[in-house]
Amino acid sequence: MMEFLANLKLEEKLKALSAYADDFPIPIIVHHVPDFSVVYMNKIGLDILGVNLAELQTIDPKEYVARYFNTEDDAETSPKIHDRVTDSASQPSSYFQQVKSKTGEWRLYASNTSVFLTDEDGNATHVITTASPLDPEHHITIKINRLMDDIRFLRNNAMVFAKLSVREIEILKLMALGLSSIEIAEQLFIALSTVDTHRRNIRQKLALKNNYDAVKFAQAFNLV
Numbered sequence: 001m002m003e004f005l006a007n008l009k010l011e012e013k014l015k016a017l018s019a020y021a022d023d024f025p026i027p028i029i030v031h032h033v034p035d036f037s038v039v040y041m042n043k044i045g046l047d048i049l050g051v052n053l054a055e056l057q058t059i060d061p062k063e064y065v066a067r068y069f070n071t072e073d074d075a076e077t078s079p080k081i082h083d084r085v086t087d088s089a090s091q092p093s094s095y096f097q098q099v100k101s102k103t104g105e106w107r108l109y110a111s112n113t114s115v116f117l118t119d120e121d122g123n124a125t126h127v128i129t130t131a132s133p134l135d136p137e138h139h140i141t142i143k144i145n146r147l148m149d150d151i152r153f154l155r156n157n158a159m160v161f162a163k164l165s166v167r168e169i170e171i172l173k174l175m176a177l178g179l180s181s182i183e184i185a186e187q188l189f190i191a192l193s194t195v196d197t198h199r200r201n202i203r204q205k206l207a208l209k210n211n212y213d214a215v216k217f218a219q220a221f222n223l224v
Contacts, residue, residue, distance in 0.1 A: 014040050027131045028114055029210045037061045050102025070098045081113050106121050108141055153220050163205050171198045176218030
């Protein structure tokens with residue numbers, strides 16, 4: 001009986017939402033908790049993905065993420081979103097996400113997720129998300145994309161960077177600053193051959209192809 005009433009309440013809320021959701025210029029999505037399967041998406045959202053609602057409702061949640069979103073970003077944000085909306089129904093979760101459209105183009109969205117429906121005990125059963133597209137040419141969008149790229153670089157290379165010794169990290173910083181082996185040797189008061197050995201080990205451990213790669217590592221890990 002309780003499940004029947006819950007389903008009836010969901011149908012009523014979805015009916016009320018669908019009556020005006022297509023008038024909004026942004027995607028609106030309702031997910032089921034805890035698997036975050038899609039229950040509802042308005043027309044503009046479906047048009048962006050190039051799919052109809054019936055098909056979307058049959059897609060496995062993991063496949064849905066792999067097909068339309070950056071999986072690395074989702075792996076980091078989804079648990080936080082889940083914890084936020086299930087722990088506090090009054091506190092929405094805001095985040096950025098990259099979405100792949102039907103044309104294969106990636107676009108950045110500023111999304112907000114909050115509780116849409118709860119059970120009799122106050123536990124979230126469904127959440128609602130609005131996703132506002134950001135102008136790809138806007139300087140803020142460019143900076144956010146760059147930041148997200150940096151975060152992914154950090155995530156993917158943290159274990160590799162951890163293999164460097166304290167001295168190698170010190171030399172990597174000087175390499176990124178453009179110092180030559182002779183200049184590094186003079187600054188650190190070590191032999192030139194020692195510097196060359198460290199530089200060779202750094203290139204091998206980090207798979208550096210050129211000095212640009214050294215600069216990227218140094219910037220990502222706050223050495224410069």
